[in-house]
Amino acid sequence: MAATAQSIIFHQYDISPFSEKVRVAFGIKSLEWYACDEPVIMPKPDLVALTGGYRKIPVMQIGADVYCDTQIILRELEKRFPSPTLFPGADKGLGWGTAMWTDRVFFQAAVAIIFGGGTPLADDAFIKDREQLTGRPFDIEGMKAASPMMAEQFRAQLGWLEEQLADGRKFLIGDEPGLADASAFYNLAFVRWTSPNGVKIIETFPGVLAWEKHVADIGHGKRQEISREEALDIAKAATSTEEAKADPGEPNGFKPGDAVTVMADDYGRDPVIGDLVSSSAQHIAIKRNDPRVGDVVVHFPRAGFLVMKS
Incomplete structure (x- = not known):
């Protein structure tokens, strides 16, 4: 079965420890997903076409929405597929x-x-x-x-x-x-x-x-395979589902349309530049364009990442 704009495309490699975290989550939720294997080391031209420069693995893609870092990947999986939850029993956060x-x-x-x-x-x-x-x-x-x-x-x-x-x-x-x-x-x-x-x-x-x-x-849910070329074609043909939304609690006054730069605060500090679409205490989403994939929205967590006006 071919992947679509609604499919989970998981940019990973098999010996990536952080990818294993998400693969276990796929198993907990019994999800079907497509493994898009990326190189262990740079260059990663197909990945950075999606992300705008972020090079760490894993990255999740659903259509033209691109999720960088396991924290935001797992948050999105919980949002889209709330049952079974990743927060059983007394764990609410x-x-x-x-x-x-x-x-x-x-x-x-x-x-x-x-x-x-x-x-x-x-x-x-x-x-x-x-x-x-x-x-x-x-x-x-x-x-x-x-x-x-x-x-x-x-x-x-x-x-x-x-x-x-x-x-x-x-x-x-x-x-x-x-x-x-x-x-x-x-x-x-x-x-x-x-x-x-x-x-x-x-x-x-x-x-x-x-x-x-x-x-x-x-286990790891139901895994299928997809090529990097196919994944990029899906992104280019799709439209992001992220809606522009201002966050009234945004501590530094960022609002939709602002040009911002996002980067990790520990390592892999490659800056990603785009226009803010939405933000909250736990996420920031920015729109960017690449000739290979067109307009995409790239999502990051807030904990562990820095956001600056461009």
Whole structure:
């Protein structure tokens, strides 16, 4: 079945840890989606034609709406497909805070173990690409030196998961999986793909192992494949569904039609320039044009991103 302007097109690659977070969410919601595989390293001309410069993976596309960063991707999935929810039981929003922990502190501990322990991922091209992405040296020797200490940090954070699961619950919040599970799980998946030493640490936590299997058993929903060329053709033929809307609480007075620049606040700080369409405490959407895809609206979260007038 061919993808349409209503289809979920997921720009990813299979060993991307952040893509795994969203793939678990697809599984929780039993969604059908199209995998559009992107290169692991730059150049990514098809991706940046959609995003206006944002190069990180994953990116979700629905028609001419483009969602950058897992935070805004998952927020949009919850909005469009509210059941089953990513916030089961008593979780009405704490999962977002959990995700910020897993994306930064927990992830950095995993990265140090993986690259400090030696991995075939870290060839010269990958290292050069990640130095451009972060704006600083990708210091493999430093990670090797820090790896024993980061193993302690990784173990400590696994210990938090073990304590949460100590009452025998199936998932972190209770009987049903949600955002907290997808967010914590992808770090373990990344370690399992790349680091035998990290796996040894995971396997000292029986509660975590049982939970990890429950999450893995959810699967990834119904995956199909789509080429980058097809994805761009769909964007060009489609029209964004995002409506212009002013936010009365916007702290810096941004309003629809303003020319703004959006960029991440940690790494991959490639600026994306466009005209503001809508904003809120949790999102900003900007309209831009590219010869390959025409007019598209690119969506970003607010937490973890900077917005400036152009």
